[in-house]
Amino acid sequence: MNSKNLRLLIPLFSLLSALAVGSLVIALAGRDPLMIFQKMLHATLGTPYGVGQVIFRTTTLVLVGLAVAIPFQVRLFNIGAEGQLLMGAFTAAMTGTMLPATLPSLVAIPLCILSAMAAGACWALLAGVLKVRFGVNEVIATIMLNFIAQGITGYLLTWHFAIPSTVHTARITVNTIIPTFGSVTGWFTNSPANLSTLLTVGVALLFLILFYYSRFGYEMRAAGLQPEAARYGGINAGMHTITAMSLGGAAAGLGAANIVLGYKHYYESGMTAGIGFTGIAVALLAGAHPLWILLSAFFFGCLEYGGLTVNAWIPKDIFMIIEALTILLVISFSAFGKRLL
Amino acid sequence: MGVAVRLSGVSKKFGSFAANSNISLSVEKGTIHALVGENGAGKSTLTKIIYGIHLPTSGEMVIQGKTVHFTSPREAIKAGIGMVHQHFMLVPELSVVENIILGHEQTSLFGPLSLKNTKALILKDAEAYGLALDPDALVASLSIGEQQRVEILKLLFRQADIMIFDEPTAVLTPSETERLFATLRSLRDKGKTIILITHKLDEVLAVADAVSVMRNGEIVGTVPAASVTKPELARMMVGRSVLLRVTNPPASPGETILNIKRLRFRTPQGEERLHDLTLNVRAGEIYGIAGVEGNGQSELLQALWGLAPVGSVISGEATLKGHSLIGKKPAEIALMGVSHTPENRLRHAVVLEYTIAENLLFGRHREPAFHKGIGFNSRTIKSYTEAMISDFDIRCSSPERQPLSALSGGNQQKVVLARELNRPGISLLILAQPARGVDIGAIETIHKKIIEARKSGMAILLVSSELEEIIALSTRIGCLYKGSIRHEFSQEEVALKREAEHEFEKEIGLHIT
Numbered sequence: 001m002n003s004k005n006l007r008l009l010i011p012l013f014s015l016l017s018a019l020a021v022g023s024l025v026i027a028l029a030g031r032d033p034l035m036i037f038q039k040m041l042h043a044t045l046g047t048p049y050g051v052g053q054v055i056f057r058t059t060t061l062v063l064v065g066l067a068v069a070i071p072f073q074v075r076l077f078n079i080g081a082e083g084q085l086l087m088g089a090f091t092a093a094m095t096g097t098m099l100p101a102t103l104p105s106l107v108a109i110p111l112c113i114l115s116a117m118a119a120g121a122c123w124a125l126l127a128g129v130l131k132v133r134f135g136v137n138e139v140i141a142t143i144m145l146n147f148i149a150q151g152i153t154g155y156l157l158t159w160h161f162a163i164p165s166t167v168h169t170a171r172i173t174v175n176t177i178i179p180t181f182g183s184v185t186g187w188f189t190n191s192p193a194n195l196s197t198l199l200t201v202g203v204a205l206l207f208l209i210l211f212y213y214s215r216f217g218y219e220m221r222a223a224g225l226q227p228e229a230a231r232y233g234g235i236n237a238g239m240h241t242i243t244a245m246s247l248g249g250a251a252a253g254l255g256a257a258n259i260v261l262g263y264k265h266y267y268e269s270g271m272t273a274g275i276g277f278t279g280i281a282v283a284l285l286a287g288a289h290p291l292w293i294l295l296s297a298f299f300f301g302c303l304e305y306g307g308l309t310v311n312a313w314i315p316k317d318i319f320m321i322i323e324a325l326t327i328l329l330v331i332s333f334s335a336f337g338k339r340l341l
Numbered sequence: 342m343g344v345a346v347r348l349s350g351v352s353k354k355f356g357s358f359a360a361n362s363n364i365s366l367s368v369e370k371g372t373i374h375a376l377v378g379e380n381g382a383g384k385s386t387l388t389k390i391i392y393g394i395h396l397p398t399s400g401e402m403v404i405q406g407k408t409v410h411f412t413s414p415r416e417a418i419k420a421g422i423g424m425v426h427q428h429f430m431l432v433p434e435l436s437v438v439e440n441i442i443l444g445h446e447q448t449s450l451f452g453p454l455s456l457k458n459t460k461a462l463i464l465k466d467a468e469a470y471g472l473a474l475d476p477d478a479l480v481a482s483l484s485i486g487e488q489q490r491v492e493i494l495k496l497l498f499r500q501a502d503i504m505i506f507d508e509p510t511a512v513l514t515p516s517e518t519e520r521l522f523a524t525l526r527s528l529r530d531k532g533k534t535i536i537l538i539t540h541k542l543d544e545v546l547a548v549a550d551a552v553s554v555m556r557n558g559e560i561v562g563t564v565p566a567a568s569v570t571k572p573e574l575a576r577m578m579v580g581r582s583v584l585l586r587v588t589n590p591p592a593s594p595g596e597t598i599l600n601i602k603r604l605r606f607r608t609p610q611g612e613e614r615l616h617d618l619t620l621n622v623r624a625g626e627i628y629g630i631a632g633v634e635g636n637g638q639s640e641l642l643q644a645l646w647g648l649a650p651v652g653s654v655i656s657g658e659a660t661l662k663g664h665s666l667i668g669k670k671p672a673e674i675a676l677m678g679v680s681h682t683p684e685n686r687l688r689h690a691v692v693l694e695y696t697i698a699e700n701l702l703f704g705r706h707r708e709p710a711f712h713k714g715i716g717f718n719s720r721t722i723k724s725y726t727e728a729m730i731s732d733f734d735i736r737c738s739s740p741e742r743q744p745l746s747a748l749s750g751g752n753q754q755k756v757v758l759a760r761e762l763n764r765p766g767i768s769l770l771i772l773a774q775p776a777r778g779v780d781i782g783a784i785e786t787i788h789k790k791i792i793e794a795r796k797s798g799m800a801i802l803l804v805s806s807e808l809e810e811i812i813a814l815s816t817r818i819g820c821l822y823k824g825s826i827r828h829e830f831s832q833e834e835v836a837l838k839r840e841a842e843h844e845f846e847k848e849i850g851l852h853i854t
Contacts, residue, residue, distance in 0.1 A: 209715075209716075213715075213716045214715045214716050215706055215707075215712065215715065215716060215717065216715070218699070218702075218706055218717070219706070221692075221695075222692050222695065222703065225692050225693075225694050225695070226688070226691070226692045226693070226694075228688050228689055229688065229689050229690060229691060229692055229703070230692075231648060231671065231689075232646070232648065232671060232681070232683055232689040232690060232704065233671070233703050233704030233706075234670065234671040234672030234673075234675055234704060234707070
């Protein structure tokens, strides 16, 4: 078998084995796996509403996946997508409530999106600067920044911006809401899928071009693969480290915009639910390639929403186990596959 | 004397590629048997078969009279085979003795190590073979030559009778090489069988008893070392006659291009590595810097290419046509018309994962001629790549798909030289160790290209630890010792003395040690 076939077979095989293990866990919980999977399939991809839900989740996952994948091009491990997402989400909600209601949507929405992206980017930038200036390991820096982001958003929400006796902020003004597909084209009615999905696909394509077809990407990947040679070649590796982290953070910020501006319309405590960490799995499964990320995010999107739909039969905890096991299996198999190649 | 290793009809295929085909070889007990060949000729595959890393696809192997089928190095070790790898397999944090017994502790997992007895054994071996070492020293504190001695002691401790040395002199200084050869001879005299893999023909002739030459995965001949000459061996290796020394027509240097005056370099640790270094390089000449490594070569190169580590202090002058090079960044220096091939090709000059075409662009990717939109102009790059490949005889199958790591060392170096020699508008070329890790056939091409560049009027600064190379190429030679030019040979002297190469090497040797 040549290595190209193998490269495609390994993710497939890992997904199948994950399904098998998932079935086993379901069976152990006393349910018929086939029935559960059938229900899941129907609820996710069988109805327009389900498809919309999956698309909505996939969109966020693509963006947090990119948040991990972009820094990975310079061999940096961004564990901080969650924190960047939090900062982006809070900023989006704040901008959304503060912008005057008279501003046309065509101005207000981009402003909100940009503010979310800027917040995510700044948060990731911190880790990049720490790395370049002081040599702080980016894994540690981003993990710590996650805690700090949690602290900041938690404090600001509870003590300053939460509507009394709730855990969320005020609603954003109507002109900053990203319209859902349902309201524009009538697709996926009532589901949270919104127009930021289109933007996200565009962003993924943009990064594809940036990585593999631009001089910027050429320099950036070289700086990641062989930092010392990059210096000899006159490439500013530090600049690329900082840029890659910031771009990653900006992607996470866009993911936050999808949730806040497209769906919830306010910032709520715990709304990101650790999806930033799933981004790591999304990026790893896709080998940090922007196009494969679309696919791997879709897979995790199905899994996420599918898990919710079968709540009545399978306890949430069991499904959490299945999801985590799946990620673990997929990552182990891809690592194993790389050794085979 | 019997036969220590006999291979008959051994082949090894990787997919459809035959790395070794139909190898028959017998290595006499108690001899030094050299295995020579260009990079990619199949030497390392063959040794990996003998050492049990690869299982041959077909053929038979007999060790000390017994037919064997090794499935792992462990079995080979048991059969009395040991190997000193090119990159040492030592744990730097452990002491010499701990490294030597590693994997052969001969005690239970939690039992005490019998370090004392072992130490005595090691000291005895060390004395017998001239491998003086402090058994308690940390491996990290040892020089490369000493680390190699640890590897040899390791084999002796395991009572290996057949010892494979993979390019053992690649990392050694000339005196360390002499010392290693003395050890090899005494090992042989005590009945050990030594298989020496190398591509340096002088060494083969100096130390080996028999030589097998490999080419394209086959053994093209085995001859007694005493009955063969260097040009004959080279011809066997490459398959055609090779010029071991390029013709170097007289140079007529022009104006001074690079002017270095009283250059000092202090490292961040406070060591003075360059001490009032003064030299100049004129257009159309090659200024060779001869010297044992570690006498300031790296620091000179760092200073000239804008890569001095943060915290180092540089004083004095280094000017290119009157403009200072000190304190500038590599990209700015390149723009001034300087080109540089670094000492350590793999670490500094290429990105192994990038394709050949991408590597031909590396460092030159800022040149507008290659640009189109935000990316690269694939058509320009294609024609440039093709031109370089044919001009420098780079052996590859598909430059746009093959990663550089798929090429042999010589061809990788050709990629680097092709790229650096063809930068537009260069007046100064800084070449560091251009022939390191490169086989004979490729050296010929590389040296020819360097002479051509000189003829076209470039000023060339050549830094090399190979005296042979310095003598063959240089117009003038500066002997670098402890950070300054201790002696300089003028153009007339070099031209005259080049004829008596060995004498000249000795004379230079006096100035650099």
